[in-house]
Amino acid sequence: MSAVGPGAIAPERESAWAGTVEDAGQPRRPLRVGIALALGVVLWLGPYLGVNAVLLPARVAEIAPAAKETVVAVLATSAMIVATLANIVIGALSDLTRSRWGRRAPWIVGGSVASAAMLIVVSSVNTVGLLVVTWCIYQLALNAIVAPLIAVISDRVAPKHRGTISSIYALGYSAGLYGGQILGAQFLGSVTTGFAVLAAVTLLSGPVAAVLMREGSSLGMPQQRFDKQMLLDNFSFPRHGARDYYLALFGKFLIVAATFAISGYQLYILTDYMLLGGDDTSRYVSLISLFLMITALVMSAAAGPISDRLQRRRLPVVIAAILVSIGAMIPFFAAEAWTMLAYGLIAGIGMGAFNAVDQALNVEVLPDPRTAAKDLGILNLANTGGQVLGPVLAAVAISAAGYQAIFPAAAVLSLIGAILILLIRSVR
Incomplete structure (x- = not known):
């Protein structure tokens, strides 16, 4: 059998055929x-x-x-x-x-x-x-x-x-x-x-x-x-002992949908809701993207090790979802371009933390490690589905009450996602 990576010791190599490793077998x-x-x-x-x-x-x-x-x-x-x-x-x-x-x-x-x-x-x-x-x-x-x-x-x-x-x-x-x-x-x-x-x-x-x-x-x-x-x-989809698995699936689905409800209409929010001209729109799109990228990279690096130290998965994901919700509400109160920058900063911190810890949470709610790739593949559908659902719900909100309605709709989606994650019992 091929050698495994740094931090692995003999017990992990001997049991590697089982497709999983426990804490005692991987001290580093x-x-x-x-x-x-x-x-x-x-x-x-x-x-x-x-x-x-x-x-x-x-x-x-x-x-x-x-x-x-x-x-x-x-x-x-x-x-x-x-x-x-x-x-x-x-x-x-x-x-x-x-x-x-x-x-x-x-x-x-x-x-x-x-x-x-x-x-x-x-x-x-x-x-x-x-x-x-x-x-x-x-x-x-x-x-x-x-x-x-x-x-x-x-x-x-x-x-x-x-x-x-x-x-x-x-x-x-x-x-x-x-x-x-x-x-x-x-x-x-x-x-x-x-x-x-x-x-x-x-x-x-x-x-x-x-x-x-x-x-x-x-x-x-x-x-x-x-x-x-x-x-x-x-x-097939998991059928036994999968309560927490489905809570994680739908929680992730709603949190992703919340972010894409806004990002999918970001250009029109700036031009039609905040009434920016062409040059200003281009500048703010670049700035918002920069804020989202920097905060995502920083939080991606920091949130996971903090989660390991605290031995908590649910709490960081819930806090991340709440930050997305808070960020989404800021442009609701003022049709000013700076509010989208604030959204990019706060929601970016939330999504960076979410991306860092969510995969660890997903692995720990798997009903059966023997079908890990299949079950994680299904969980990954929450990303695809959320990217589709978010803009659709945003379009409904715009038709019903204008662009301002996107923001509370996204905030509610993220909060419901946080509640579903909070209901998970098998992971701390």
């Missing part, structure tokens, strides 16, 4: 695993957002300029459906994989190669139909990285270190989230070149993570007989 933080996760996520998420937010719309404008808005909507909807199914199915297949290279490494390496190849294909197609098909195949390949990679926290990190390792993961996530679009924007003058560069970056994701994490063989893990019970356990 497995920092190598954390670095592998951070680099793995930044190398797939950055290119994905650079393409999705910048290069793909530019490519659509080249192929179908008269219907670009409709085509982008079709691509987004199709991608969401494929990603939803892929998260569950590939997560389950990863849980069941038995190989000398482990359960996760074959999927994240294969997913990186396939994703990189599909980005090249996406950049070369010339019809809307082929663009939709190839984009969906890319989503399928990409999720072969996503679900298995996050499951490594459950496999390789003892409970007492999960806050710290989740923080390291969140740093990579934040860097990819904010840096990907900046990188993509550098290639607007040469979209095909941009696709090629981001494909090359994606290609590194799985191999870099796999080499650093040094996953052991899973050949010694028990094989599961193919029958009805195996299919239900591995390819």
